[in-house]
Amino acid sequence: MAENGIGARVRRKEDARFLVGKSTYTDDINRPGQAHAVFVRSPHAHATIKKVDISKALKAPGVVAVLTGANMLADKVNGLPAGWQIHSKDGSPMNEPPHIPLAPDKARYVGDHIAVVIAETRNQARDAAELVDVSYEPLKAVVNVAEADKGGAPQVHDQAPGNLCYDWHLGDKAAVDAALAKAAHVVKLDLVNNRLVPNAIEPRAGIGEYDAATDRYTLYTSSQNPHVIRLLMGAFVLGIPEHKLRVVSPDVGGGFGSKIFHYAEEAVLTWAAKKVGRPVKWTAERSESFLCDAHGRDHATHVELALDKDHKFTALKVSTKAAMGAYLSTFAPAIPTWLYGTLLAGVYTTPAVYVETKALFTNTSAVDAYRGAGRPEACYLLERVVERAAWQLGIDPVELRRKNVIPASAMPYQTPVALQYDCGDFGKNLNDAAKVVDWAGFAKRREESKKRGQLRGIGISHYIEACGIAPSAVVGALGGRAGLYESAEVRFHPTGSVTVFTGSHPHGQSNETTFAQIVADKLGIPIENVEIVHGDTDRIPFGMGTYGSRSLAVGGSALVKAIDKVIAKGKKIAAHQLEASEADIEFKDGVFRVAGTDKQKAIGEIALSAYVPHNFPHETTEPGLDESAFYDPKNFTFPSGCHIAEVEVDPETGTTKVLRFVAVDDFGNIINPMIVEGQVHGGITQGIGQALTENCVYDAQSGQLLTGSFMDYCMPKADDVPSFEVSTNVVPCTHNPLGVKGCGEAGTIGAAAAVINALLDALKPLGVKEFDMPASPHRVWQAIQNASRKAAD
Numbered sequence: 001m002a003e004n005g006i007g008a009r010v011r012r013k014e015d016a017r018f019l020v021g022k023s024t025y026t027d028d029i030n031r032p033g034q035a036h037a038v039f040v041r042s043p044h045a046h047a048t049i050k051k052v053d054i055s056k057a058l059k060a061p062g063v064v065a066v067l068t069g070a071n072m073l074a075d076k077v078n079g080l081p082a083g084w085q086i087h088s089k090d091g092s093p094m095n096e097p098p099h100i101p102l103a104p105d106k107a108r109y110v111g112d113h114i115a116v117v118i119a120e121t122r123n124q125a126r127d128a129a130e131l132v133d134v135s136y137e138p139l140k141a142v143v144n145v146a147e148a149d150k151g152g153a154p155q156v157h158d159q160a161p162g163n164l165c166y167d168w169h170l171g172d173k174a175a176v177d178a179a180l181a182k183a184a185h186v187v188k189l190d191l192v193n194n195r196l197v198p199n200a201i202e203p204r205a206g207i208g209e210y211d212a213a214t215d216r217y218t219l220y221t222s223s224q225n226p227h228v229i230r231l232l233m234g235a236f237v238l239g240i241p242e243h244k245l246r247v248v249s250p251d252v253g254g255g256f257g258s259k260i261f262h263y264a265e266e267a268v269l270t271w272a273a274k275k276v277g278r279p280v281k282w283t284a285e286r287s288e289s290f291l292c293d294a295h296g297r298d299h300a301t302h303v304e305l306a307l308d309k310d311h312k313f314t315a316l317k318v319s320t321k322a323a324m325g326a327y328l329s330t331f332a333p334a335i336p337t338w339l340y341g342t343l344l345a346g347v348y349t350t351p352a353v354y355v356e357t358k359a360l361f362t363n364t365s366a367v368d369a370y371r372g373a374g375r376p377e378a379c380y381l382l383e384r385v386v387e388r389a390a391w392q393l394g395i396d397p398v399e400l401r402r403k404n405v406i407p408a409s410a411m412p413y414q415t416p417v418a419l420q421y422d423c424g425d426f427g428k429n430l431n432d433a434a435k436v437v438d439w440a441g442f443a444k445r446r447e448e449s450k451k452r453g454q455l456r457g458i459g460i461s462h463y464i465e466a467c468g469i470a471p472s473a474v475v476g477a478l479g480g481r482a483g484l485y486e487s488a489e490v491r492f493h494p495t496g497s498v499t500v501f502t503g504s505h506p507h508g509q510s511n512e513t514t515f516a517q518i519v520a521d522k523l524g525i526p527i528e529n530v531e532i533v534h535g536d537t538d539r540i541p542f543g544m545g546t547y548g549s550r551s552l553a554v555g556g557s558a559l560v561k562a563i564d565k566v567i568a569k570g571k572k573i574a575a576h577q578l579e580a581s582e583a584d585i586e587f588k589d590g591v592f593r594v595a596g597t598d599k600q601k602a603i604g605e606i607a608l609s610a611y612v613p614h615n616f617p618h619e620t621t622e623p624g625l626d627e628s629a630f631y632d633p634k635n636f637t638f639p640s641g642c643h644i645a646e647v648e649v650d651p652e653t654g655t656t657k658v659l660r661f662v663a664v665d666d667f668g669n670i671i672n673p674m675i676v677e678g679q680v681h682g683g684i685t686q687g688i689g690q691a692l693t694e695n696c697v698y699d700a701q702s703g704q705l706l707t708g709s710f711m712d713y714c715m716p717k718a719d720d721v722p723s724f725e726v727s728t729n730v731v732p733c734t735h736n737p738l739g740v741k742g743c744g745e746a747g748t749i750g751a752a753a754a755v756i757n758a759l760l761d762a763l764k765p766l767g768v769k770e771f772d773m774p775a776s777p778h779r780v781w782q783a784i785q786n787a788s789r790k791a792a793d
Contacts, residue, residue: 045703225545296370503543524590683747
């Protein structure tokens, strides 16, 4: 291992600018002559737009323009496209109602875009927006996904009868029903996976710009995948040829999936810039982020687990209703289907699995990928029902899992829900976690808590996830409307430094450090001589961005392929200069060497001669040392792990405290252990946040967002989490050149189920059998009181 190469605990290079305030976020950018935009948003969850009177707003000080949905229709602006098409059980394509960026006829959720006011200053635009007079005819709204599926529910879209987007399924229903019918034991559970607001520290922002001299547009936006935004907005919404559209995404202050998608504001800003002849800037206020950023989760699920007399799992049946919100967000259709149903085998040998998902429109903000994106929902229901089975059958939860876990010797393992796991040692993850937490000694710790009047519980979550969605051909066959490869370019400069241009785009993943470590390791150059460039479609090769824990597994693999091409070309140049056969040239630690001799050339010397080609193999090789590569994975990668939480509940107040959290994960080979630990810590914290504090709530009658600020939406704080005990088992991925699997979402996937299982274990003596997230003190206290009254009756 090089000093700063693969496997080293290198401090983040990007922190040098972040920690001293020298980073550049979208809101830090100001363009000459720019105006400012403020959106007029619907105060109603569901209403017909009768009239939009902009006359007073146009007369307000500083106003440049006021634009509405009628203007967009006149300019033939199209709706925002979904990036994935799902087919229902009967083979019919999903209902895909149009989503014009400014609603022309009907508002479908509180916060829906009705008009945009553009003025000289932001405050002037805000004041003028108050003067836009919109006449609404309010309609009944539906915000709960289960209610949206009922007959007579308000219809969000005429094009989607019964609010149905699709009714999808996967697996062998007949086999599952047969196994359930003859099972020795059937465990049933109804679960709600609560809706979450992503709340990245940087709110979304954008600047649209149009250059009349070149007929060229530029959009600056806080996005996780600038090329995808360029493709969707240019080709499908505004009809701009891609060579006439540049998308720049500078530093991004967190995303958690919420900045993957193409949002209405991006299209409006770009379109408006040409109409007013000036750059147009908008930055979301936090209240807008709560209202209009795509939310996460929001499932209502019934699950049944069949077991034989020996307590082996024989079948799993899952029926889920998943909220889509008012409109289809970019990747929303894929989340509760292919990124959810395919993970329901989990780490277990269950031979038959069947899942059906009804996706339903509601009068709420859209629901799309949020850290984990389908996999946390799958893990949560699976680990909850497994824990419930152990409780119901009187079996130790660890032993029940050991009995059913897929052995390492079975790899590669074909699941009954499409995926084939290439590798993993799930049993070792479980055993190691149980040892670290001292599972055998828990009873003693429970008694110690009891003496203090506290209820102590322990819970397990044994997860697997699928990362780096691939390959593109399979994704296309399943309804994906984009490729899922990644790109990289490695450019040596004459003086020996290197610039990497990557289609991956970090928002906290530390790509500028880990990618530089790969380059330093593979090419044998100092890490400080490596620059990583990302986020600008005019500079980087076409890439798919960062989400789904794909940066290293896909983007890093593309980088390795480009590095291999650089080394191969360097061998040709070195062979010429060292007067040797190319087959005799070896490369190691930054030096090309003739095998078995002391004749050698440093890679810096080769780079210089590639650009000053006086002694150069011109007959067979072009000057320069600059190579590109694309990488399309052969399969998903499959990180896995076992998380165990230990909690203590105060029965007098309902307060739940996480005392310990043990995580044993397998991420394959690890480029930088320190960064992996940070990713796991952040993920676990978000999972604990869902389990204990976070909950997005709409009023059932009015459709108003009741948790629209941090006064009502409780984010996890430092004192809500313990000092995490994290470790890794390394089972390298078998099909990418780095052997990596991904780690960015794992903590979120495993944590929630571990915490809620621990909570229910603590409350078991009081008779509390069911509990849905979040476990806020009041909700826990209420569950205790309800169980007490039931016991008294």
